[in-house]
Amino acid sequence: MFQVTFLGTGATVPSADRGLSSLMVEHEATRVLVDCGEGTLRQIRKAHLGMRRLDRVLLTHGHLDHVLGLAGIASTLELWDQASGLTIHGSDTALQVARTLLDQVVWPEDGPAIRVEYQEVKRDSPVLDQNGLRITAFPVRHHETHSFGYLFEEAGRRPMDVGKLEELGVPAGPDRHRLTEKGSIDLPDGRTVRLEDVLGPPERGARLAVVGDAERIDDLVEPVRGADLLVIEATYVTADEGTARSRGHLTVRDACELAKRAEVRRLLLTHQSSRYDPEAVRREAQEFFPAAEIAKDFDRVRAEASAG
Ligand SMILES: [Zn+2]
Ligand SMILES: [Zn+2]
Structure with a gap:
């Protein structure tokens, strides 16, 4: 099971209700931040998530509305002397932005007093594979950037079958x-x-796909196929399709079409322009894909494997 907390669901500029792109994924003791827009530190504090074990950030791309908050997070981790440090994953160009921000603005003189690692995301090797959690990346097209989406997969398991335990007379408890x-x-x-x-049939783990900004969906269908939860941008309503195309973003219909084609179970739309009424966006989305919802800042959502 994954717990997703939306920390910023706005597009490009923050509004009174929406911070800039960031969400936290929690799986058992592992915590991963996906993107880190301006103000993410305050949002983390407001959500009462705390800074413990906050040592890993995945960047979808290097646009400033997804990256600027790294400065606040990194300098605060240093201030609090967080021994675990920070590992930042992203494409070559996203890491270049992160590195410039941290090296030239946050630590222009002596460099960081905490461990900071930059890991370039590669298409064919996992971003992380430990403690029953595997994270892989897939390329996303968005406005001439080098962008990645991320797939979080929980290891499958085979729980004991209570019926078989009883049949064989294994009492409940320490045995x-x-x-x-x-x-x-x-x-x-x-x-x-x-x-x-006494083992029951194998059960697959939960699957969560997170896509940042994107301009087309055809190459995303296979990477997100069968996800229990897909989080993706939908900056524009369908009536503004022309603007979406010219700015390298998706419409609500695009994102819903992807969810349908990839047979995902649940869809959360984020990176919302403040010009729209969220309720109207929700109605539009649910016409195309009934299991669609519009994410708000501080929403907490679970991604769980379907039974069977
Ligand atoms: Zn953006
Ligand atoms: Zn962007």
Whole structure:
């Protein structure tokens, strides 16, 4: 299960209600920030998420409305002497923007007192693969940038089947824990029960796809296919399609069309222009894709694997 907290859902300039692009993905003890627009630090504090274990940022691209907040996060981590430091992942050009901001504005003289690492995202190697969480990246076309979207996949598991445990007479409680840990247990009547005798069918883990700014959807269908939750920009309503095309953004209909073609279960639209009434955008989106919603700052949403 992934927990997604929207920290900024506005496009290009912040409004009274919407900060600039950023969201936090939490999976067990791992926390990952995707994008870090201006004001993200304040949004994190306002959402009461705290700064602990906040040591990894994925950038979708290097436009300033997705990157400027890194300065505040990095200087605060240093101020608080966060030993875990900061790893920033992104394309070559996104990292160049991040590096310039941090090296020349935040730490122009002595460099950082915390560990800061820049990791260039490569298409074929995972961004992260640890503790049952795998993050991979896929290219996204947006306005001549080098952009990436990110797929978060939770490892599948095979839980014990309560019916089988009861059938074999394994009592609830510590015996079941021992069985999981050791792989087998000896029961008082002399029988040995092995873990594989009591496992249910394999269950797949949750799948979450996050796409930042984008100008077309045809090459995104396969990368986000079957996601339990897709988060993607929809800067313009369909009536403003011409503006969307000229500025390298998607319309609500584009994003919904992607969700439909890729058979995702749930769709959250973000990077919203302040010129629209969110309720009208929601109505438009749900006409195209009933499981669409419009993200607001501080919304918390779960991405869970479907049963079966
Ligand atoms: Zn943007
Ligand atoms: Zn952009």
